[in-house]
Amino acid sequence: MQGGLPGGMGYLGPAGTFTEEALRRLDPEAAATAWAAPTVQATLEALRAGTLSAALVPFESSVEGSVSATLDELIRGEPLVITGEVHVEVQFALMVRPGTSLADVRRIATHPMAQAQTRDWVARELPAAEVIPESSTARAAVLVAAEVYDAAIAAPLAAERHELEILVDGIADRPGAVTRFIRLARPGPVPAPTGTDLTTVVAYLRHNHAGALLDLLNQFAMRGVDLVRLESRPTGEALGQYCFAIEALGHLSEPRMADALTGLRRVCADVRFLGSYPRAHGSPTRVPEVASARAYQDAQGWVEGLSWS
Numbered sequence: 001m002q003g004g005l006p007g008g009m010g011y012l013g014p015a016g017t018f019t020e021e022a023l024r025r026l027d028p029e030a031a032a033t034a035w036a037a038p039t040v041q042a043t044l045e046a047l048r049a050g051t052l053s054a055a056l057v058p059f060e061s062s063v064e065g066s067v068s069a070t071l072d073e074l075i076r077g078e079p080l081v082i083t084g085e086v087h088v089e090v091q092f093a094l095m096v097r098p099g100t101s102l103a104d105v106r107r108i109a110t111h112p113m114a115q116a117q118t119r120d121w122v123a124r125e126l127p128a129a130e131v132i133p134e135s136s137t138a139r140a141a142v143l144v145a146a147e148v149y150d151a152a153i154a155a156p157l158a159a160e161r162h163e164l165e166i167l168v169d170g171i172a173d174r175p176g177a178v179t180r181f182i183r184l185a186r187p188g189p190v191p192a193p194t195g196t197d198l199t200t201v202v203a204y205l206r207h208n209h210a211g212a213l214l215d216l217l218n219q220f221a222m223r224g225v226d227l228v229r230l231e232s233r234p235t236g237e238a239l240g241q242y243c244f245a246i247e248a249l250g251h252l253s254e255p256r257m258a259d260a261l262t263g264l265r266r267v268c269a270d271v272r273f274l275g276s277y278p279r280a281h282g283s284p285t286r287v288p289e290v291a292s293a294r295a296y297q298d299a300q301g302w303v304e305g306l307s308w309s
């Protein structure tokens with residue numbers, strides 16, 4: 001496989017993507033030999049096939065929301081689990097082949113997430129330009145170097161890697177946007193709890209009835225588990241059929257989380273566990289006293305001490 005070691009790490013490439021930048025922060029050693037995959041799908045296919053042991057892909061942005069290519073792969077494909085995350089404050093630059101001026105820029109290539117976050121700048125500064133989506137920002141840079149497009153919107157790192165010149169830097173409509181990247185693996189041992197963990201699942205409701213979503217949410221609320229993200233996605237089976245990606249503060253090893261997931265499994269037609277892993281940021285999760293491991297242990301001891309016939 002191009003570059004990269006079989007059995008190693010893969011990421012959304014080519015060289016110079018924001019994902020590469022994220023991998024350098026998460027695991028600099030793995031980044032040095034990692035495989036730069038052409039698309040998110042190709043990365044996850046290689047992981048599922050066993051060619052890679054782990055993969056890093058973009059998951060969501062503070063401005064654009066979910067990366068549906070990644071979420072849908074996790075919902076619909078062979079099961080994979082999240083084992084870690086990293087947040088990167090991204091910075092977009094407009095880059096060209098040396099010698100191209102702003103007035104020459106007609107066709108700009110970039111990744112849809114970067115397109116969404118620079119839309120106002122492009123409309124204001126290059127109103128006649130066409131923006132073409134590519135599988136990554138660095139792929140767009142490669143295609144500029146190959147003279148397919150006039151310019152790319154990508155990370156400054158991509159200009160360095162592909163010998164382009166930065167015409168304008170810092171072109172994001174909202175500075176300070178953060179992108180979240182996730183490390184994926186095939187299902188296996190869950191990373192040990194750290195006290196600052198996140199658990200991700202996908203839930204499929206049993207049937208649509210009044211309060212079905214409330215039943216689902218209640219499983220977490222009544223066990224003192226804080227939800228930080230809820231996202232509906234089409235199941236792909238029929239119009240109007242959705243599943244829910246849920247992210248909650250806490251780890252599978254905590255009784256309140258295990259209890260919430262047990263309840264969730266009871267009220268849902270299916271639940272896919274997508275992992276418990278350390279959060280990139282945030283303070284240790286505060287657990288209400290009534291939902292603490294100690295409270296669970298005491299209550300369980302009490303029930304076990306009751307006799308019945």
Ligand SMILES: O=C(O)C(=O)Cc1ccccc1
Pocket residue numbers: 012016017018019020058090111113114135136137138179
């Ligand atoms: O295309 C890339 O460079 C990626 O890593 C995906 C992406 C695109 C835009 C913002 C953050 C991540």
